[in-house]
Amino acid sequence: MPLRTHFLAGALALAALPAAATDDITVGDAYARSSGAMAASGAAFMVIENHGGANDRLIAAASDVAKRTELHTHREDDMGVMRMIHVEEGFDVPAGGTLEMRRGGHHVMFLGLSEPLEQGDSVMLTLEFETAGEVTVEVPVDLERQPMHGAGRGQGGQMN
Ligand SMILES: [Cu+2]
Numbered sequence: 001m002p003l004r005t006h007f008l009a010g011a012l013a014l015a016a017l018p019a020a021a022t023d024d025i026t027v028g029d030a031y032a033r034s035s036g037a038m039a040a041s042g043a044a045f046m047v048i049e050n051h052g053g054a055n056d057r058l059i060a061a062a063s064d065v066a067k068r069t070e071l072h073t074h075r076e077d078d079m080g081v082m083r084m085i086h087v088e089e090g091f092d093v094p095a096g097g098t099l100e101m102r103r104g105g106h107h108v109m110f111l112g113l114s115e116p117l118e119q120g121d122s123v124m125l126t127l128e129f130e131t132a133g134e135v136t137v138e139v140p141v142d143l144e145r146q147p148m149h150g151a152g153r154g155q156g157g158q159m160n
Pocket of ligand 1: 043072107108109
């Protein structure tokens with residue numbers, strides 16, 4: 001007659017505490033640049049991942065390296081010229097999805113730099129998400145990094 005002993009699992013690990021909302025958002029491959037020591041503006045690029053189960057949205061960015069920090073994108077105008085525009089409504093970061101901010105596309109814009117962005121320095125950047133709240137990241141300045149794709153230019157030719 002086997003003895004059956006039930007042990008209470010009193011020592012259950014508490015490691016699986018609910019994550020704070022901001023743990024759902026990770027920021028990778030971030031860097032900031034400007035086009036030279038005299039540049040009045042600069043930009044930051046990164047890849048934002050949403051590991052959570054709810055859609056989120058990047059709605060604002062803040063930094064003290066510039067007078068204004070805005071969310072921008074590039075859009076081709078009627079003439080086939082790429083123009084930079086301020087996107088006030090921000091960018092979607094879908095559940096389980098990724099927001100890529102890359103050269104020639106979405107970016108964080110620094111307008112009115114308080115001092116030049118120098119190679120090796122870093123910029124503290126606070127991203128504000130609709131759901132996850134504020135996420136502050138340290139963004140290294142990398143003036144040498146090249147765009148992933150060749151410099152995109154208008155296709156020219158007939159745009160009619
Ligand atoms: Cu811009």
